[in-house]
Amino acid sequence: MKLAYYPGCSLCGTAREYNISTIKVSEKLGIELEEIPDWSCCGATSAHTSSPLLGVALPARNLAIAEEMGLDVAAPCAACYHNLSAARVKMDRDHLLRKRIEEIIDRKYRGKVKVLPLAEVILSRVGLDAVRDSLVHPLAGLKMAAYYGCLMVRPKGIVDFDDPENPTKLDQIMEAAGGEMVDWSHKTECCGASLSLTGTELCVDLVGRILERAAEEGAECIVTACPFCQANLDMRQAEAATKLKTDFRLPVLYFTQLLGIALGLPAGELGLDSHVVDPRPLLREKGLI
Amino acid sequence: MLNLQATIGAGREFTDEINHEAGTDINRCYQCGTCSGGCPLFYAMDIGPRQVMRLLQTGLGEEALRARSIWICATCDTCTVRCPREINVAGVMEALRIQARRRGYRIPAAVRKVRILTDLFLGSVRRSGRIFELGLVQGMKMRTGELLKDVGMGIPMLLKGKLSLRPHRIRGRAEIERIYRKVQEMEGGSR
Amino acid sequence: MKRIGVFVCHCGTNIAATVDVEKVAESARHLPHVVFATTYKFMCADPGQKLIADAIREHALNRVVVAACSPHMHERTFRKAVERAGVNPYLMEVANVREQCSWVHRDKPVGTEKAAALVAAAVAKVARNVPLESGKLPVERRALVVGGGIAGIQAALDIAESGYHVTIVEREQSVGGRMAQLDKTFPTLDCSSCILTPKMVDVGHHPMIEICSYSEIESVEGYVGNFEVTIRRKATSVDPDVCTGCGECWNRCPVKKLPSSFNMDLGHRPAIYVDFPQAIPNVPVIDRANCTYYLRDGKCRVCEKVCPTKAIDFTLEDRLVKERFGAIVMATGFQTASLQQYPEWGLGTYPDVVTGLHFERLVSSTGPTEGKIKRPSDGKEPKSVVFVLCAGSRDEARGRSYCSKACCMYSAKQAILLREKIPQAQAHVFYMxxxxxxxxxxxxxxxxxxEYGVNYIRGRVAKVYPEKDHLVVRGEDTLLGRPVAVEADMVVLAAAIEPRADAAALAQKVGISYNRDHFFSEAHPKLRPVESNTGGVFLAGCCQGPKDIPETVAQASAAAAKVVQMFSKDALVSEAQLASVNEAWCIGCFLCQPVCPYKAIQPKEIEERRGRDKIKRTVSSVNTGLCQGCGACAVACPSGAMRLNGFTDEQILAEVDAVCL
Known part of the structure; x- marks a missing residue:
């Protein structure tokens, strides 16, 4: 199974460990990822919040290249997945818009390729049985809260990964990997990552509320598929804890990192050393590394 | 005293524009407040999304351009997925931000940073084709004068190799530049 | 020998949780005449009733006390149960240990003590009960329907279709009522006339229906199954048997400019007129107060001259017609509030402030403007219309606390009609x-x-005032939290629906009760919604409370079903617990007569022996057909001659003694 790989800017920088673990896990599960040649930034929130056309044109360039490759797109980053999907849906719905975008990017675009988050690739193209069959170190005894955030699940119609109020697909994958998932209320509450640099105070409030709920339900760590959520929940955790006069110590990991451990990948290759809240003591305690 | 006909009449074009940009119809709103009730940031807003919808319905949309709320909105889309009238509430907030920028509205000091970040971000993409995160953070510090903010986080990130020191430049930079210029032409060159 | 059985119900845990039912039964066993007492989980259920019947046989019981829920709930159930076991149903008493005991107490010892006391009272009373028998009443199988609107029409058609004769009494010249005034109906936008006039034709032609239009109820005597009604047939000055409805008279009448009440005074009619072109009956009447012939001693006579069939008869007089009916359906409809208490809205001050009914006439193709919406002041087509909801409704301060129910919908409809007829006009609706x-x-x-872009503003209108050639409507947009003003060429007030001005007077004539707003009262708000408190009188439509057309039609058909049910019986069973007079004690003061709400008490002459003489004197007598057993007379009677069977002084005092001594 071959897919066009769109890592996106974050995975080449702050979310480097997501990139590494994605590539390793994909290899292990027989997913062939071919990087989209000379891919460019999807525009993130900045493009579509300041120009509707730019917000479609930037992702469209990458979709057009993938179309030339004749491959569906795998996009691990929640924001990239969201933006590529949104551009695709908007051009599907509006023929005139598609024509204009084709003119802007000076490439043909027919809307032939699908955009999938990596979790969806694992779930529907690899299958949970295959995941279970490849387990080496099941994540037994590790209680985790799957956190989906906004971009993966909202709004319906723009993205169609999972239910917007109670998504379960990450839970399913991690459960297949042997993990113990906590059922909790704040799976999709916004963590305010887009305000991280500009409205830090607000952001800390939102992060605090989410971590508080996860801790209350007994989670020992959080798994996510969004670089912004990961960074935000990880880096703002200390501030949030101070504000709430508590100490969370909840490592925030990419689901691919833990899946990698379960699949028997060497811990040293999964970027476990790159988090603010170090997950290694917990994983050692559980005998997973 | 507000003359409703006057406001609705005068504001219709603006409301239509917002509707068009957000691909929605705010006249469908029946003011139930589900959007404000579920908004994670309503507590920090001056007026909630329900009131923003009402301002637009009554032709007072331009007032919404002055509201802090549109800059506080994190586009989490919780409002949109819950709206019983299928209004793209977050999309309306976004359309308002775009309008506020286009019309040169004074952006509240506390949230002016959003604009700076957006400009820096789009500039970075225009120059390199991808985002140069460290450059973005540095630019932010320069432009806001908050030189020491989050220094404690930046250094370990650098050490962990998470922030590259140089921007990655794609080969198709000329193509990106052309995209930016064409978009500018089509949108009336206002930026 | 009095042998009383006591049956205490648990009512699941409803009673048993707060009352120690076993203790109550045990204490009952020690009461005089009680030979048996027991408890059961659900006494009203089939096994419970069987338990009572079995105990009656086994212990030869001849009186029964059931300690259970309110007699309103199951008195009839238990009466039937003991009757089936051979005991007169009036030798059964219910002690209410649920609503009056377990439901109002928390403390079990207190609840138990009170329940035991209530049982003791019921035992004391039942020991003094005497068997009572219900009588039989004949039924006159003819129905009277008061009011010829859609409610009256529907009820009449349903009763007539079941094979019984119906008389409709309608005050106006034609049947049709309010529905005939409407243009289109929500939510389908059916043309009102198109769905109403076929029904009007049906009642006009039905062999079992007689329409007495231009008539009113003068008086009602009698009782359920046997009403004697006097109908005033107002003089029409036209012989209906000769008139062909050709229209020569009303087209030629020289008095043309009289306000047409059918058109809400927005249009004109001549002195000889039919309400509207599709009128049923299609026979005109002369408005004698405005006709030149009557005003100027026989002058004019134009109608008489032009009538091709010589139908005009100026000498006709009002006639009082007495008829017998078994049942009456009240369907007298509504009027809209005058809103005189609301000068701030300007109805009656500014001609362009109108009510919803006015607006209907302005949109209707049969109306004064032939369906072109023109504002009353200068005939200009309005470019902005403000609709005001709850105009006079939901305002306790000014006397009407209720919701008029139909206004939200008809105002939405009127706003739609406005936008359809004048697409460039704005429609604004102020609502709470x-x-x-x-x-x-x-x-x-x-x-x-x-679809129609009607602008809804949440808020109540504070004031309407003129400015240049338009009106300004002021209020708060409560969703914005700001004061707003809307310029309007016309303001349409959704004026409150209220009963006809003479509804209370008519209710008193018929002998039915009404509420503080003068809507006729139903016997039970949920379970008997179309029956009045008076046997044989049923309710349909807005006279009972505000409602829309579908609901009115449903209620009218329900009332008709009740009438037909009554007529399908050979005879009616009369109430057994009625008032009766001890003629020897009656002093003939007749204090009882005015307090009787059912007019059941009449004077009666009796012969008495006094010493050696025989004297004649007048005493009260109770008409058992009319008496509903309310007991008001017994309370009023100063000599103790009037008594209510089943609730005699002896019985009541025995109960009091049992509780207090």
Whole structure:
């Protein structure tokens, strides 16, 4: 199974460990990822919040290249997945818009390729049985809260990964990997990552509320598929804890990192050393590394 | 005293524009407040999304351009997925931000940073084709004068190799530049 | 020998949780005449009733006390149960140990003590009960329907179709009522006339229906199954048997400019007129107060001259017609509030402030403007119309606390009609709440907003005032939290629906009760919604409370079903617990007569022996057909001659003694 790989800017920088673990896990599960040649930034929130056309044109360039490759797109980053999907849906719905975008990017675009988050690739193209069959170190005894955030699940119609109020697909994958998932209320509450640099105070409030709920339900760590959520929940955790006069110590990991451990990948290759809240003591305690 | 006909009449074009940009119809709103009730940031807003919808319905949309709320909105889309009238509430907030920028509205000091970040971000993409995160953070510090903010986080990130020191430049930079210029032409060159 | 059985119900845990039922039964066993006492989980259920019947046989019981829920709930159930076991149903008493005991107490010892006391009282009373028998009443199988609107029409058609004769008494010249005044109806936008006039023709032609139009109820005597009604047939000055309804007279009448009440005074009619072109009966009447012939001693006579069939008869007089009916359906409809208490809205001050009914006439193709919406002041086509909901409704301060129910929907409809007829006109609706409980109603309201662009403003209008050539409507947009003003060429007030001005007077004539707003009262708000408190009198339509057309029609058919049910019986069973007079004690003061709400008490002459003489004197007598057993007379009677069977002084005092001594 071959897919066009769109890592996106974050995975080449702050979310480097997501990139590494994605590539390793994909290899292990027989997913062939071919990087989209000379891919460019999807525009993130900045493009579509300041120009509707730019917000479609930037992702469209990458979709057009993938179309030339004749491959569906795998996009691990929640924001990239969201933006590529949104551009695709908007051009599907509006023929005139598609024509204009084709003119802007000076490439043909027919809307032939699908955009999938990596979790969806694992779930529907690899299958949970295959995941279970490849387990080496099941994540037994590790209680985790799957956190989906906004971009993966909202709004319906723009993205169609999972239910917007109670998504379960990450839970399913991690459960297949042997993990113990906590059922909790704040799976999709916004963590305010887009305000991280500009409205830090607000952001800390939102992060605090989410971590508080996860801790209350007994989670020992959080798994996510969004670089912004990961960074935000990880880096703002200390501030949030101070504000709430508590100490969370909840490592925030990419689901691919833990899946990698379960699949028997060497811990040293999964970027476990790159988090603010170090997950290694917990994983050692559980005998997973 | 507000003359409703006057406001609705005068504001219709603006409301239509917002509707068009957000691909929605705010006249469908029946003011139930589900959007404000579920908004994670309503507590920090001056007026909630329900009131923003009402301002637009009554032709007072331009007032919404002055509201802090549109800059506080994190586009989490919780409002949109819950709206019983299928209004793209977050999309309306976004359309308002775009309008506020286009019309040169004074952006509240506390949230002016959003604009700076957006400009820096789009500039970075225009120059390199991808985002140069460290450059973005540095630019932010320069432009806001908050030189020491989050220094404690930046250094370990650098050490962990998470922030590259140089921007990655794609080969198709000329193509990106052309995209930016064409978009500018089509949108009336206002930026 | 009195042998009393006591049966204490647990009512699941409703009673048993707060009352120690076993203790109550045990204490009952020690009461005089009690030979058996027991408890059961659900006494009203089939096994419970069987338990009572078995105990009656086994212990030869001849009187029964059931300690259970309110007699309103199951008195009839238990009466039937003991009757089946051979005991007169009036030798059974209910002790209410649920509503009056377990439900109002928390403390079990207190509840138990009170329940035991209530049982003791019931035992004391039942020991003094005597068997009572119900009588039989004949039924006159003819129905009277008061009011010829859609409610009256529907009820009449349903009763007539079941094979019984119906008389409709209608005050106006034609049947049709309010529905005939409407243009289109929500939520389907059916033309009102198109669905009403066929029904009007049906009642006009039905062999079992007689229409007495231009008539009113003069008086009602009698009782259920046997009413004697006097109908005033007002003089029409036209012989209905000769008139062909050709229209020569009303077209030629020289008095043309009289306000047409059918058109809400927005149009004119001549002195000889029919209400509207489709009138049933299609026979005109002369408005004697405005006809030149009557005003100027026989002058004019134009109508008489032009009538090709010589139908005009100026000498006709009012006639009083007495008829017998077995049942009466009240369907007298509504009027809209005058809103004189609301000068701030300017109805009656500014001609362009009108009510919803006025607006209907302005939109209707049969109306004074032939369906072109023109504002009354200068005939200009309005470019902006403000609709004001809850105009006079939901305002306790000014006397009407209720919701008029139909206004949200008809105002949405009127706003739609405005936008259809004048697409460039703005429609604004001021509302406090929008109530669209009805099939397809919410969807209709949403169409008004979305498809027709009607602007809804949440807030109550504070003031309407003129400015240049238009009106300004002021209020708060409560969703914005700001004062707003809307310029309007016309303001349409959804004026409160209220009973006809003479509804209370008519209710008193017929002998039915009404509420503080003068809507006729139903016997039970849920379970007997179309029956009045008076046997044989039924209710349909807005005279009972505000409602829309579908609900009115449903209620009218329900009332008709009740009438037909009554007529399908050979005879009616009369109430057994009625008042009776001890003639020897009656002093003939007749204090009882005015307090009787059912007019059941008449004077009666009796012969008495006094010493050696025989004297004649007048005493009260109770008409058992009319008496409903309310007991008001027994309370009023100063000599103790009047008594209510089943609730005699002896019985009541025995109960009091049992509790207090």
């Amino acid at each position: 709440d929008i109530r669209t409980a009805g099939k397809d109603y919410e969807e209709f309201y949403m169409r008004a907003k979305e």
